[in-house]
Structures are given as C-alpha cells and as structure tokens.
Amino acid sequence: MTDKPRFDTADPSTGLPGRTYEGHTTDEALAIARDTHVIFDTWRRTSFAERAKLMAAAAGVLRRNQDAFAELMRAEMGKPITEGFAEVEKCAFNCDYFAENAERFLRPEPVDLGGPKAFVTFNPLGTVLAVMPWNFPFWQVFRFAAPNLMAGNTAVLKHASSVPGCALAIESVFREAGFPANVFRTVLIPSRDVKALIDDPHISAVTLTGSVEAGRQVAAAAGAVLKKSVLELGGSDAYLVLADADIEHAAEICATARMVNGGQSCIAGKRFIVVSKVRDAFERAFVAKMKTYAMGDPRDPTTKLGPMQSVAARDNVHAKVQKSIAAGARLLAGGEIPERPGAWYPPTVLSEVKPGMPAYEEEIFGPVAAVIEARDDEDAIRIANASHFGLGSCVLTKDLAKGERIAAEELESGLSFVNENVRSDPRMPFGGVKESGYGRECSQFGIREFVNIKSVHVRQ
Structure with missing residues (x-):
C-alpha cells in the first residue's frame, strides 16, 4: 500500500x-x-x-x-x-x-x-x-x-x-x-x-x-x-516615472505597488524605470515611502509588512540582493536580514540597477525594489519592454493623453495602468504575454x- x-x-x-x-x-x-x-x-x-x-x-x-x-x-x-x-x-x-x-x-x-x-x-x-x-x-x-x-x-x-x-x-x-x-x-x-x-x-x-x-x-x-x-506566471512589472510626473504621488504609488502582499505578488511593481531628470528626487521620495512599511506582527491590524512566506524564500531574495550589489547596484534602504526568528526581510531599495544583475533580469519575489535610470520616455519604454516577462505595467505622468497612449499602445503587457498601481479585478481580463x-x-x-x-x- x-x-x-x-x-x-x-x-x-x-x-x-x-x-x-x-x-x-x-x-x-x-x-x-x-x-x-x-x-x-x-x-x-x-x-x-x-x-x-x-x-x-x-x-x-x-x-x-x-x-x-x-x-x-x-x-x-x-x-x-x-x-x-x-x-x-x-x-x-x-x-x-x-x-x-x-x-x-x-x-x-x-x-x-x-x-x-x-x-x-x-x-x-x-x-x-x-x-x-x-x-x-x-x-x-x-x-x-x-x-x-x-x-x-x-x-x-x-x-x-x-x-x-x-x-x-x-x-x-x-x-x-x-x-x-x-x-x-x-x-x-x-x-x-x-x-x-x-x-x-x-x-x-x-x-x-x-x-x-x-x-x-x-x-x-x-x-x-x-x-x-x-x-x-511570473512578472517583473515596470513602472515608468516620466519627467513630468508628480514625484511625491509617483513615489506613493510605486511603494504601494512594490509592497503589495509584502512584495510577494506576480503583479507587484518590481522595476521602477525613472527618467534621469527626476531620478534623484524620485529616489529620495521613494525611499521615504518604502520605509513606512515597518515589519510587525501580522496579527496586529496596523501592520503593513509581515514576514515572507518562508525562511528559504527570504534567503533566496537576500541572495539576489547581495549579487546585485556585488555587480554594482547601490543599496538605498534595507538589504539586511534582521536578527529575529522567522522569515523577515525589510523594505529594500536598490539604485543604479543595470543589465546582468538579478534585480534587473529576474523576478524578485519579496519587498525589494529596483530603480533603473532611463534617458527619456522612449528609453523608458524600451527598457520596460526588454524583459521576458509581460504581466503588468504602469505609466506615471501628468500628461494623461500621453500616459494613456503609452499604456494602451507601447507597453508589452497584459495589464497597463496610468497613475495607479496594477491590480486584478473580476470585471477586467487578467493575464500576461x-x-x-x-x-x-x-x-x-x-x-x-x-x-x-x-x-x-x-x-x-
């Protein structure tokens, strides 16, 4: 038997x-x-x-x-x-x-x-x-x-x-x-x-x-x-922060997108592609927003960030962060395993993320954000589409007509949002390319x- x-x-x-x-x-x-x-x-x-x-x-x-x-x-x-x-x-x-x-x-x-x-x-x-x-x-x-x-x-x-x-x-x-x-x-x-x-x-x-x-x-x-x-399947959703975006509002949306379900979501924002003109301002605002997600007891209704699913999953995420830093990424926040039992990992932001790094190429299934610099709007679209994933995407801009055009016509993804984080809804089709x-x-x-x-x- x-x-x-x-x-x-x-x-x-x-x-x-x-x-x-x-x-x-x-x-x-x-x-x-x-x-x-x-x-x-x-x-x-x-x-x-x-x-x-x-x-x-x-x-x-x-x-x-x-x-x-x-x-x-x-x-x-x-x-x-x-x-x-x-x-x-x-x-x-x-x-x-x-x-x-x-x-x-x-x-x-x-x-x-x-x-x-x-x-x-x-x-x-x-x-x-x-x-x-x-x-x-x-x-x-x-x-x-x-x-x-x-x-x-x-x-x-x-x-x-x-x-x-x-x-x-x-x-x-x-x-x-x-x-x-x-x-x-x-x-x-x-x-x-x-x-x-x-x-x-x-x-x-x-x-x-x-x-x-x-x-x-x-x-x-x-x-x-x-x-x-x-x-x-997986996703490495790109959020395009254009030069005319409201930076504080964009940082709020991007932090919300990255931290949904503690970053353990196929449609969580993962790659934040920022036009060079506003990169420094965005990074400052983004790090401040990410740091508001304090780790806490998941039983507490005020907790915004609980543990990851398992210690093994946490260790896998940390290894990708370390490899990206070793390859030249700059750590702006987080990136250290806390000394406590359980599968905890802090909100982490990496800057100067480039091709070849795990944070650029792979889906990091945890609270880790990759900031990627683009020369201009066209370069941001190119970087967003230069991925083997194609689930969700977002455009952050004050020019709604431009944002709608890029979302509807330019981005290679199954879902594309303008000035709000990607999410599923029973009333809209959900899936990727x-x-x-x-x-x-x-x-x-x-x-x-x-x-x-x-x-x-x-x-x-």
Missing part, C-alpha cells in the same frame, strides 16, 4: 511548526478526479439561476468565516490579518459578480448569415484541474473557481503544499454553500503527481498560476495530451477560456 504524503505547515513569523495534514495518494487523487467527472454530466445541466443561487451562498459563507480564513492565511503563509480580511472579501465579491453575470456572458450569440439560422453557444468542457500558488491562497482559487463552476464545469484543486489548510477550507466553502458533492474537490498531493492528473482522461483542462518553470512543465504535459491550458503566460482570467474573457465555443447552423 502506498504511503500517504504528509504536508507540514510552519508559522512564517516565528518559524515554529504548525499543523500537519495527511494527503492523498495518487490513486486517491485519480478517484477524486473520476468523481468530479461523473457529477459533471448532472452539474452542466443545472440552470444558471440554480448555480447563481449556490454561488451567492458561497459568498455568504466566505463573509461569515472571514476572521477564521484570514487567520488561516496568516498562520500558513504570513499574510497580515488586515490583508487577509480584504482577500476574503474580494473572493466574495468575485462570487457575487459571476453569479450575477455568468448567464449574460455565456448567452448564445446569433450570427446573421443571410440564410439559415446560425448562432454560437458556450458549453462547459468538463473537469478543470487548477494548480494554485500560496501567495494569495484564497483569491487565486476563487478567481478560477467562480467563473468555471458558473460555466457548468467541475473542478479539482491542487494547491501549494505550504497551504493545505487553506485548500481544505476552500472546499468546505462550496460544501457549506450547498453545492452538490464532488462539484469542487481538493486533492492534497505533491507536485510530482500533477502530471498523472493532467494525463487522466477525467480531467478536461488545466489552469496554473505559478512560476515560469512550473508553467513550462504543465504546458508540456497538457500539450502532450492535447488539453487546453491557461497559465498565469511572453513568459508571463497565456490566456485570461476574470471578466467575460476569463469565463470563456474553458468552454466549447460551438457554431450551430439550422436550415429551416
């Missing part, structure tokens, strides 16, 4: 061990996939009104359990409690949004062919496997789950191994809301078992949010069995990723 895997958790703020969870064997995970496939034929035939009632109930379950779920995120990945509250509410809003709009997004669309009746339908595909990360342990899952369940698909969740409690809690939300058994299931399996699920005929498609390397592996596995995939992945989540574009877009002709 195959031994069951075990999933250990640890409190990132102290380093002390937390709860241990018993996982599923590969055979058990495949049996769960089979069960979700079996219920699909019934679930796909339910009405939108029936699904919407259940999804609205899920939003209610989230709100009723907001405190418990925020504490679970704090315990497993270190999220400050206030940010946890906001994440749960965002999930609930997402459920409400797709409960209210899914039928409209998937309504058959007539096509005038000047003869036979013709229309396009949007039918569910089957069971979708979701491979999700730890950094937004509730939001990432509900971003996928709400539209897919409303479309009539069923779902299997393989969450990050460090947040097993969150994974099981999410399954309990749908169960408590009254969804039929097996419409949404969680499997606690190691990453090495994901391919077996993708290969399984009971899985119809796969979506992943995670690293570029994980995306390559999932894309290869899905492609080998000709299954649709959507990938939301280049090595940031492909496909879209959220909005009417996201809900149509995992449906069969079918042409129907009827000769009368």
